Amino acid sequence: MIVRNLQEANTSGRRIVSPDGNWESTRLLLKDDNMGFSFHITTIYTGADFEMHYQNHLEAVHCISGRGEVETFDDGKKYSIEPGTIYILDKHDRHTLRAFEEMTMACVFNPPLNGKEVHNAEGGFELEAGNIDE
Numbered sequence: 763m764i765v766r767n768l769q770e771a772n773t774s775g776r777r778i779v780s781p782d783g784n785w786e787s788t789r790l791l792l793k794d795d796n797m798g799f800s801f802h803i804t805t806i807y808t809g810a811d812f813e814m815h816y817q818n819h820l821e822a823v824h825c826i827s828g829r830g831e832v833e834t835f836d837d838g839k840k841y842s843i844e845p846g847t848i849y850i851l852d853k854h855d856r857h858t859l860r861a862f863e864e865m866t867m868a869c870v871f872n873p874p875l876n877g878k879e880v881h882n883a884e885g886g887f888e889l890e891a892g893n894i895d896e
């Protein structure tokens with residue numbers, strides 16, 4: 763069994779701050795753990811409004827706290843996000859995420875992230891990013 767603690771992970775190499783200023787994410791479970799998925803606690807900063815397109819990954823995102831919306835690019839539909847909402851990018855959906863107040867999200871990725879990923883120009887993650895240093 764593996765046991766980790768968010769506060770401890772926040773002070774190690776598991777906390778990644780996005781250079782675009784939109785989010786930070788603490789990656790509690792990663793590819794090296796051999797579970798077939800990764801699990802992150804992500805903070806989306808207030809006022810963030812940015813596009814993502816995870817061409818190499820599937821992602822599910824559950825809102826723990828805060829408020830915002832997600833808009834799917836192909837059909838322009840907007841979905842409110844509040845505590846308890848989950849959105850599931852089952853079709854590699856290109857989307858825009860907006861945080862009206864700071865949001866804390868639990869995120870699962872398949873395939874799992876290596877640890878150091880930040881978004882590329884399309885708002886996705888490459889598959890060959892580096893591992894964390896702890």
Ligand SMILES: CC(=O)NCC[C@H](N)C(=O)O
Pocket residue numbers: 785787788802803804814821823859867869
């Ligand atoms: C909600 C979302 O996809 N935010 C971007 C960061 C990502 N969740 C991550 O954990 O790296």
